[in-house]
Amino acid sequence: MARPGWADRVGAVKPAGCYVSRDAYGDQDTVICTFAYRWNDSEQPMDRHALVLVVDYNMSGMARDAWVSSQVDKLLEQARAEAAGNPLLLFEEIEPDQARALLESAMKATREPKTPPPVSDSYSAYHAFARARLKALPPGRKRPAPLHTEAPYSRERRAMLAAEFLASDAAEHLSDPSAASRCADHIIDYGCDQDFNRPLRVSPTKCETFLLDWLPRKVMLSEAEQEAMPHVLAAWVRFAARRTGLPEQGLKATLDAVWEAIGKFPEAYRDPTTFGLDRPLLERLLPDGDLSALARRAFAFPYLQGTHNGIDLDRLDPADAADRRTLLEIDHGTVIDQEHLAWHEEIASRLWDGDPPQLWEAAQRLLDLGHDRHDVLHVLIEIVERIGGHPDELAAALDDIADIPDEF
Numbered sequence: 001m002a003r004p005g006w007a008d009r010v011g012a013v014k015p016a017g018c019y020v021s022r023d024a025y026g027d028q029d030t031v032i033c034t035f036a037y038r039w040n041d042s043e044q045p046m047d048r049h050a051l052v053l054v055v056d057y058n059m060s061g062m063a064r065d066a067w068v069s070s071q072v073d074k075l076l077e078q079a080r081a082e083a084a085g086n087p088l089l090l091f092e093e094i095e096p097d098q099a100r101a102l103l104e105s106a107m108k109a110t111r112e113p114k115t116p117p118p119v120s121d122s123y124s125a126y127h128a129f130a131r132a133r134l135k136a137l138p139p140g141r142k143r144p145a146p147l148h149t150e151a152p153y154s155r156e157r158r159a160m161l162a163a164e165f166l167a168s169d170a171a172e173h174l175s176d177p178s179a180a181s182r183c184a185d186h187i188i189d190y191g192c193d194q195d196f197n198r199p200l201r202v203s204p205t206k207c208e209t210f211l212l213d214w215l216p217r218k219v220m221l222s223e224a225e226q227e228a229m230p231h232v233l234a235a236w237v238r239f240a241a242r243r244t245g246l247p248e249q250g251l252k253a254t255l256d257a258v259w260e261a262i263g264k265f266p267e268a269y270r271d272p273t274t275f276g277l278d279r280p281l282l283e284r285l286l287p288d289g290d291l292s293a294l295a296r297r298a299f300a301f302p303y304l305q306g307t308h309n310g311i312d313l314d315r316l317d318p319a320d321a322a323d324r325r326t327l328l329e330i331d332h333g334t335v336i337d338q339e340h341l342a343w344h345e346e347i348a349s350r351l352w353d354g355d356p357p358q359l360w361e362a363a364q365r366l367l368d369l370g371h372d373r374h375d376v377l378h379v380l381i382e383i384v385e386r387i388g389g390h391p392d393e394l395a396a397a398l399d400d401i402a403d404i405p406d407e408f
Contacts, residue, residue, distance in 0.1 A: 018099035025203030100137035204257030358398035
């Protein structure tokens with residue numbers, strides 16, 4: 001066969017320039033990487049094309065959209081024009097190794113969730129192409145930080161930031177200082193732990209996600225905190241916007257989003273006491289306020305009220321090692337082998353801490369199939385005992401559980 005005319009171009013692509021369009025909120029980066037197959041005598045790239053990926057920092061920094069364009073000049077001209085006419089946009093050129101590090105990290109974040117990530121159809125279509133093009137970029141630099149990223153926050157630094165906020169003009173109208181302080185702690189923790197150490201970053205999307213999604217799933221609020229939280233969040237937006245220099249247009253849009261979300265917050269946040277559990281019991285199960293841990297901890301320690309052989313269960317603390325052992329002995333009801341009881345204690349401790357997350361996920365799958373709680377616990381014990389201290393192998397083994405084997 002005659003050699004195809006395109007054969008010499010295979011693998012010959014070279015980067016021609018990389019750019020990023022950022023919004024002032026820090027919500028997302030649109031990264032444009034341009035490539036060329038050949039260069040003219042003046043060292044100008046020819047036969048160019050552009051790979052465009054959108055990185056969403058409200059979705060754990062994952063890449064959620066991708067496409068390719070052959071109209072490179074038009075694409076760059078449009079991006080520059082949009083940034084020039086919008087104070088909430090920034091367009092700049094970045095080094096190719098920066099672009100590669102940023103996009104490789106974003107594509108890795110997209111692959112990490114167990115459930116299918118909310119990506120566009122075009123992202124799936126261009127995924128393999130994007131990975132190939134990123135390999136044409138030079139490696140090297142660590143992933144560049146998102147806009148406004150700061151160094152990791154220690155507990156002391158978080159406390160100082162909360163104190164600065166509560167002493168600011170933005171917080172002077174808050175009527176319950178104690179509740180406002182606890183709400184501020186939750187806002188700062190969310191920004192540090194869920195948003196790349198950016199507690200001062202505010203945007204309409206971030207505030208809505210915090211108020212209507214993260215809080216209802218993760219945090220046990222008192223009645224006073226439930227009432228104060230929307231107002232504290234609005235005050236935090238004003239405080240943070242001044243600190244970061246967010247344009248007035250962005251501040252107004254963020255406050256509008258907060259006020260709109262306030263009407264939905266009472267419905268989104270269900271007080272845990274409406275689950276049929278009194279607050280003292282909830283406080284024993286959730287001393288850290290982690291609402292997402294409630295189900296797995298109640299599964300691990302189902303007997304926490306009443307009396308048993310003269311023991312007042314209401315006085316036992318499942319977070320205490322000695323009380324935890326007593327609760328597990330009562331759970332079994334009969335004398336059992338101490339080594340076996342130690343394994344039950346191991347599983348209960350792991351469920352309490354959520355370590356690894358796949359442990360509770362496996363337990364839920366088996367419970368949904370109608371299996372008895374103790375049978376489920378024995379299956380978990382067998383796997384943990386067999387795998388030992390290999391976290392990746394343990395997570396994989398737990399992921400593979402679809403049902404209880406016949407021998408159980």
